[in-house]
Amino acid sequence: MSQLDINNMKNPKRAKYWWTFTGVTIFMAVLYYVAFTETRLQAQRSIWESGPLLKRFFWDPFFMSEIHAKIPEYFGYMMETVAIAYAGTLMGAILAIPVGFLAARNVGGHFTFVGKAILNAVRAFPEILFAIIFVAAVGMGPFAGVLAISINSIGMLGKLYSEVIESIDMEIISTLKATGASKLQVLVYGVIPQVIPEFSSYALYRYEIDVRSSSVLGIVGAGGIGAPLILAANQRNFEEVGMMLFIIVLTVTVIDLISTNIRKRLV
Amino acid sequence: MVARSKKTTWWVTLPMNNTKRIPIIPLKQKIFALVVLLIVIGLYYLASIATNSSPERLINGIPHIYYFVVDDLIPPNWSYYSRVLPPLLETWNIALLSTSVAVVFCLPISFLAAGNINKKAWLYQIVRFLLNVLRTIPDMILAVMFVAMVGIGALAGVYALFFFSLGILVKLVSETVEAIDPGPLEAIRATGGNIFQIICFGAVPQILPQYVSYSLYVLEINVRASLVLGFVGAGGIGLILRQQMSLFNYGNIAMIIFITFIAVTIIDTISTSLRKRLV
Amino acid sequence: MIEFRNVSLTYPNGHQGLKNINLEIKEGEFVVIVGLSGAGKSTLIRSINQMVKPTEGELLIDGENTLKFSDRKLRKFRRNIGMIFQNYNLVKRSSVLRNVLAGRLGHTGTLRSILSLFSQADVRLALHSLERVGIAEKAYIRADQLSGGQQQRVSIARALTQQPKLILADEPVASLDPPTSHAVMKDLQRINKEDAITMVVNLHAIDLSMQYADRIIGLRNGEVVFDGPASSVSEKTFEDIYGRPIKEDDLVGDASNE
Numbered sequence A: 001m002s003q004l005d006i007n008n009m010k011n012p013k014r015a016k017y018w019w020t021f022t023g024v025t026i027f028m029a030v031l032y033y034v035a036f037t038e039t040r041l042q043a044q045r046s047i048w049e050s051g052p053l054l055k056r057f058f059w060d061p062f063f064m065s066e067i068h069a070k071i072p073e074y075f076g077y078m079m080e081t082v083a084i085a086y087a088g089t090l091m092g093a094i095l096a097i098p099v100g101f102l103a104a105r106n107v108g109g110h111f112t113f114v115g116k117a118i119l120n121a122v123r124a125f126p127e128i129l130f131a132i133i134f135v136a137a138v139g140m141g142p143f144a145g146v147l148a149i150s151i152n153s154i155g156m157l158g159k160l161y162s163e164v165i166e167s168i169d170m171e172i173i174s175t176l177k178a179t180g181a182s183k184l185q186v187l188v189y190g191v192i193p194q195v196i197p198e199f200s201s202y203a204l205y206r207y208e209i210d211v212r213s214s215s216v217l218g219i220v221g222a223g224g225i226g227a228p229l230i231l232a233a234n235q236r237n238f239e240e241v242g243m244m245l246f247i248i249v250l251t252v253t254v255i256d257l258i259s260t261n262i263r264k265r266l267v
Numbered sequence B: 001m002v003a004r005s006k007k008t009t010w011w012v013t014l015p016m017n018n019t020k021r022i023p024i025i026p027l028k029q030k031i032f033a034l035v036v037l038l039i040v041i042g043l044y045y046l047a048s049i050a051t052n053s054s055p056e057r058l059i060n061g062i063p064h065i066y067y068f069v070v071d072d073l074i075p076p077n078w079s080y081y082s083r084v085l086p087p088l089l090e091t092w093n094i095a096l097l098s099t100s101v102a103v104v105f106c107l108p109i110s111f112l113a114a115g116n117i118n119k120k121a122w123l124y125q126i127v128r129f130l131l132n133v134l135r136t137i138p139d140m141i142l143a144v145m146f147v148a149m150v151g152i153g154a155l156a157g158v159y160a161l162f163f164f165s166l167g168i169l170v171k172l173v174s175e176t177v178e179a180i181d182p183g184p185l186e187a188i189r190a191t192g193g194n195i196f197q198i199i200c201f202g203a204v205p206q207i208l209p210q211y212v213s214y215s216l217y218v219l220e221i222n223v224r225a226s227l228v229l230g231f232v233g234a235g236g237i238g239l240i241l242r243q244q245m246s247l248f249n250y251g252n253i254a255m256i257i258f259i260t261f262i263a264v265t266i267i268d269t270i271s272t273s274l275r276k277r278l279v
Numbered sequence C: 001m002i003e004f005r006n007v008s009l010t011y012p013n014g015h016q017g018l019k020n021i022n023l024e025i026k027e028g029e030f031v032v033i034v035g036l037s038g039a040g041k042s043t044l045i046r047s048i049n050q051m052v053k054p055t056e057g058e059l060l061i062d063g064e065n066t067l068k069f070s071d072r073k074l075r076k077f078r079r080n081i082g083m084i085f086q087n088y089n090l091v092k093r094s095s096v097l098r099n100v101l102a103g104r105l106g107h108t109g110t111l112r113s114i115l116s117l118f119s120q121a122d123v124r125l126a127l128h129s130l131e132r133v134g135i136a137e138k139a140y141i142r143a144d145q146l147s148g149g150q151q152q153r154v155s156i157a158r159a160l161t162q163q164p165k166l167i168l169a170d171e172p173v174a175s176l177d178p179p180t181s182h183a184v185m186k187d188l189q190r191i192n193k194e195d196a197i198t199m200v201v202n203l204h205a206i207d208l209s210m211q212y213a214d215r216i217i218g219l220r221n222g223e224v225v226f227d228g229p230a231s232s233v234s235e236k237t238f239e240d241i242y243g244r245p246i247k248e249d250d251l252v253g254d255a256s257n258e
């Protein structure tokens, strides 16, 4: 019996594998069936006839003096976008610190679950829904955008912060306690130096993301370049859309470069 | 560092009754920290003026938001759910289809964007550059462009999210490809395998778990992104959201938000638990 | 003077770390505690400043039962005890000077220390401590840029800056190479002699223990199985403490490279 029968070898996991495979296949088939039958995917125009349109987006804006004249205005809107992201990220990054500490297993103690629950709830909520709520609550304008960005950043950064805090060297904490240091002194001399570089690095990274997000917040009325962009699109002024898009791409690229450079030096 | 520390030794060797003040943090570092702090605060000051969001206003805004949520959003108009579900399904379908197509297309592009597979430096640089540009374009702007190209409807949303998620996926997958163990690739190259054999038998098996995991992750991102596509006419739940907002119909808006929150949470939970098992 | 009276320690999981310890350590003594891994050396040393708290008995220091101290009193008591660890336990991203100044935290008001407002006397004391272990020129360098031996010296300087009556060292040289081990042990010995600071040191290595200790205490399974002057100790004593023959690993080797 111990002899291997090469002609009749069976993979012992085979049965289970086939069940999983069949299950996943059927599940996917249903999903795609629903997707194709329930969604109207007809094009009103063929995408292959978009040539002239693409030219209006990506080529013409650079050669039209009326568009050139609007560049300063667009640039102003972009600065507002950058400012929304900055104010929002900074607020979020600061408020995320207490939440992050609360959610960290080695600090929060019995209250860890409270912090984790807050963070999970915030993160499950798409950013743009926050923007909509804030626009309705405090009115249209960049202020609503700042609120949306900051609350979303609390959720994202709070989670990352708590992971950083959970990974600090706890031996140092007990060492400082053994010299007779008070809780606050332990925090300032033992904890903060260990977490500051990561905290700032994550905040910068979050800023890169938030610049992208705040450039579309205007679509729901929360300020920034999104508002004139959507207006121009609705009026089919695609050259204007193209120029704004160019400004966004340029700004985001520059900010990414600067931020990546600083982050490299931090940690 | 070394040079500076040598310069600072002179006072240490001086007798301890020397009256010169010894700094705890060297002056240069103090100034640097101060400058950084001033820049951060100064920029915040400018930003808060530009966005009209002084900390004072933030604090004053909290009661507004609280009363808005308590008085206007609660209770949601529960009976509105029947109008919410069909566009929500469309939202999900847009996310699913765009992710699926991106998952298929990202694989060949990822190998082009991986330095250890694509040895043609010029091609590698071009692909990288195009991807970097693609990743700076926000999803909603892609949606605006595709609505202009193919007209209002879900298809524009599928196109937009396809390109959007392609950028993210290729970045993630190509980084995974660049981190794979070169041994198997060398082995196949040594037996005389061509580039396709190297990819299929050497690289793909190594990246498979991460590849599936990233695909699910991008699906999560796309579900969130697809919620607002309707604001620019690219299908899904955003359309009715915009309608109800312009009507100030907060009961209905609350219902939309509530159902969306539940749907997103369910999809996230399933996807996250699948991803945990994979990697 | 440190006095253990029937001290026992049971960990929360039920493991008995110390069993009925009775010891007297006099001021200015250089005591080395030896024993196999898991014998309870760290437990014994950490119970002196209550990083782990004994569950039974009395631990008298200068006649006072420290196990009855309030939190406030405990903090005050701890600032007179320096502690040195195998892994140095420095804040790696802070400068050497800041790490050494941490030894003054117990003596400095919370608000002052948070604002980094140490008195000039404290700063000078910190630098003097660094000078005594021979690395004053590294004061403004980040701690993680130093070698292991240098880092251990920083942690000795931190303990010195506390101006303690007692220094506890839990395997201070276990991560260092033989010449550096001897150098660090010599630093400890010098401090013990010059300042009359009591030293309680855990060591693995037999030769180091015999060379630097005034007195050796042997532990096995949480019990004191040997206690006597270093001069009375032979390899046979260690075989009794360890309950097995001496091996090559139990020795560090001499300081020939120094």
Ligand SMILES: Nc1ncnc2c1ncn2[C@@H]1O[C@H](COP(=O)(O)OP(=O)(O)OP(=O)(O)O)[C@@H](O)[C@H]1O
Pocket (backbone or CB within 6 Å): C011, C012, C013, C015, C016, C017, C035, C036, C037, C038, C039, C040, C041, C042, C043, C044
């Ligand atoms: N926090 C704890 N909880 C439960 N048991 C512990 C704890 N710390 C130590 N012990 C146990 O107490 C015993 C003594 O541990 P201790 O760390 O004092 O040994 P040691 O002599 O210092 O050993 P080593 O040479 O490995 O450092 C060991 O059996 C250990 O498993």
Ligand SMILES: [Mg+2]
Pocket (backbone or CB within 6 Å): C041, C042, C043, C170, C171
């Ligand atoms: Mg130990």
